[in-house]
Amino acid sequence: VPFIQCFHVAKSYVAGEEVLRDANLQVFKGEFLFLMGPSGAGKSTFLKLLLGLEAPTRGHILVDGRNIHRLSRKEIPAYRRKVGMVFQDFRLLNQDSVFHNVALPLVAAGRSRRWIRSKVKSLLQFVGLDGKTHVPCCRLSGGEQQRVALARAVANDPWVLLADEPTGNLDACASAVIMELLKAVHARGTTVVVATHDASLLEHLPEARRVHIQGGIFYEEAEAAAPRFPS
Numbered sequence: 001v002p003f004i005q006c007f008h009v010a011k012s013y014v015a016g017e018e019v020l021r022d023a024n025l026q027v028f029k030g031e032f033l034f035l036m037g038p039s040g041a042g043k044s045t046f047l048k049l050l051l052g053l054e055a056p057t058r059g060h061i062l063v064d065g066r067n068i069h070r071l072s073r074k075e076i077p078a079y080r081r082k083v084g085m086v087f088q089d090f091r092l093l094n095q096d097s098v099f100h101n102v103a104l105p106l107v108a109a110g111r112s113r114r115w116i117r118s119k120v121k122s123l124l125q126f127v128g129l130d131g132k133t134h135v136p137c138c139r140l141s142g143g144e145q146q147r148v149a150l151a152r153a154v155a156n157d158p159w160v161l162l163a164d165e166p167t168g169n170l171d172a173c174a175s176a177v178i179m180e181l182l183k184a185v186h187a188r189g190t191t192v193v194v195a196t197h198d199a200s201l202l203e204h205l206p207e208a209r210r211v212h213i214q215g216g217i218f219y220e221e222a223e224a225a226a227p228r229f230p231s
């Protein structure tokens, strides 16, 4: 059974203007998927629907078999913890330390102080920022800030990591580092969806699945370099 299932999803913000028209998609657990499309195509809208930040105008989205727009108010926080998100503009608490930013979702999840200290330490080792634990985020480079955002996004070991133009504000070198980290997150078994207009990112993961969004509809790129599932 696919892990994410979208059935005939439509979304409009303004009556009569559909950003998504008839979006159908199935994502299996452990996939790495690029969602490609020019600016304004509806990539962010789709990620917001997956996060439950917006509701579809029509259609259904199931994640792990549950319709995420029918979750009870009590179930929503637990669901959001299972979906990590990275944004182009990092969205960190800039005056706060690296530690504080990465610890936040762990605090929200009610983890113990001891657990938080050890998890943040391993997350910062993972993204190569254990030497900057107590530095305020505003003093970091863009690439470092995005590594903090990535550590924060995976802090609760989400099922899925969504990344919205994660390298959009970074130079080529910092972008390559972020793509390597996304690969490492994927290698741990996390499903990863990267939304981007930047086709050069595909070079980092030529074997990844590609889905294009155009006119509010998803199109599978058929000629993937390698088979995605064992037959």
Ligand code: ADP
Pocket: 013, 014, 019, 037, 038, 039, 040, 041, 042, 043, 044, 045, 046
């Ligand atoms: P992408 O991420 O591919 O650049 P978006 O999902 O951000 O595309 O935007 C798709 C379209 O939806 C754009 O025309 C954008 O202006 C519109 N849009 C996005 N968010 C809103 C909103 N909150 N209210 C009204 N229109 C919106």
Ligand code: ADP
Pocket: 122, 123, 125, 126, 154, 155, 156, 157, 158, 184, 185, 188
């Ligand atoms: P661990 O036994 O701590 O999971 P791994 O070798 O599997 O170690 O992971 C490599 C590094 O990534 C470790 O420092 C680990 O703590 C850190 N890490 C922790 N959580 C995540 C996560 N959700 N995604 C990616 N890396 C993580």
